[in-house]
Amino acid sequence: MPSNAPFSKMNGVGNEIIVADMRGRADRISAAAAIALNADAATRFDQIMAIHDPRTPGTDYFIDILNSDGSGAQACGNGTRCVVQALATETGSTLFTFETVAGILKAEDHADGLISVDLGAPRFGWQEIPLAEEVSDTRAIDLRIGPDDAPVLQSPSVVSMGNPHAIFWVDNDVWSYELDRFGPLLENHPIFPERANITIAQVTARDAMVIRTWERGAGLTKACGSAACAAAVAGARTGRTDRAVTLTAPGGELRVEWREDDHVVLTGPAEWEFSGFFDPATGAFLREQQGAA
Numbered sequence: 001m002p003s004n005a006p007f008s009k010m011n012g013v014g015n016e017i018i019v020a021d022m023r024g025r026a027d028r029i030s031a032a033a034a035i036a037l038n039a040d041a042a043t044r045f046d047q048i049m050a051i052h053d054p055r056t057p058g059t060d061y062f063i064d065i066l067n068s069d070g071s072g073a074q075a076c077g078n079g080t081r082c083v084v085q086a087l088a089t090e091t092g093s094t095l096f097t098f099e100t101v102a103g104i105l106k107a108e109d110h111a112d113g114l115i116s117v118d119l120g121a122p123r124f125g126w127q128e129i130p131l132a133e134e135v136s137d138t139r140a141i142d143l144r145i146g147p148d149d150a151p152v153l154q155s156p157s158v159v160s161m162g163n164p165h166a167i168f169w170v171d172n173d174v175w176s177y178e179l180d181r182f183g184p185l186l187e188n189h190p191i192f193p194e195r196a197n198i199t200i201a202q203v204t205a206r207d208a209m210v211i212r213t214w215e216r217g218a219g220l221t222k223a224c225g226s227a228a229c230a231a232a233v234a235g236a237r238t239g240r241t242d243r244a245v246t247l248t249a250p251g252g253e254l255r256v257e258w259r260e261d262d263h264v265v266l267t268g269p270a271e272w273e274f275s276g277f278f279d280p281a282t283g284a285f286l287r288e289q290q291g292a293a
């Protein structure tokens with residue numbers, strides 16, 4: 001039976017992340033293990049970032065991403081920053097190239113303690129997001145919540161950052177919308193065959209917005225990095241904002257730049273909380289005592 005694997009509980013502006021060290025082993029973290037870890041208050045998480053040995057020359061590691069419901073995700077910006085911080089502490093390197101199921105991404109640990117992740121180019125085609133039916137303009141799709149003549153949320157911009165996102169633009173305070181009630185309906189709406197991450201965004205300046213996200217497979221989170229990227233890109237694409245934006249999520253601030261070369265770069269902090277060992281098959285874990293050898 002494979003032995004336990006080391007993990008660290010971390011967060012990226014409040015996005016709860018478990019970084020699991022699966023290097024040197026062939027097994028994968030099971031959905032059951034993810035669900036068990038999420039059921040314990042000490043290890044409750046939004047995503048697990050599992051670091052595996054590299055599969056492709058030129059990449060440092062392969063990263064598997066699991067949501068707290070056990071499903072897989074293709075991208076996780078905040079989690080990638082946590083991975084960078086863990087690996088930078090271990091190796092002293094500051095530049096990393098990761099492979100995920102969505103492709104290759106590069107990340108950098110800056111001297112000021114912030115970490116940048118290049119999530120690559122956004123995709124706007126309806127098949128790429130994906131949507132269930134042909135939509136010619138993904139800047140605003142026909143989808144609403146609430147009565148037809150007085151919708152509460154409507155006409156989201158949709159974009160893939162490797163994973164599917166819908167951004168609903170709102171005029172009022174983002175806290176005045178019942179995202180916990182609408183989130184599950186929108187995440188699972190038939191227009192999204194692979195479900196979607198749902199964000200409400202209030203633009204407050206050409207370079208600033210406030211966001212809240214209901215994550216696919218994880219529910220309400222304090223921040224979602226790829227959603228911040230999707231919101232910034234959709235803001236610029238619809239003429240609401242410039243291409244460099246500071247986004248305030250419930251857990252803190254993230255900076256996103258949609259560069260002229262089409263790459264989207266997310267910058268923010270990462271924070272270590274505690275470490276331990278867990279069983280990737282069952283999720284049973286032991287917390288490392290601070291100061292223990």
Ligand SMILES: N[C@H](CCC[C@H](N)C(=O)O)C(=O)O
Pocket residue numbers: 015046047067072073074075076077078079163164197215216217218223224225226227
């Ligand atoms: N928290 C993550 C995104 C997780 C997305 C996941 N919920 C999905 O199923 O796509 C982030 O910082 O980008």
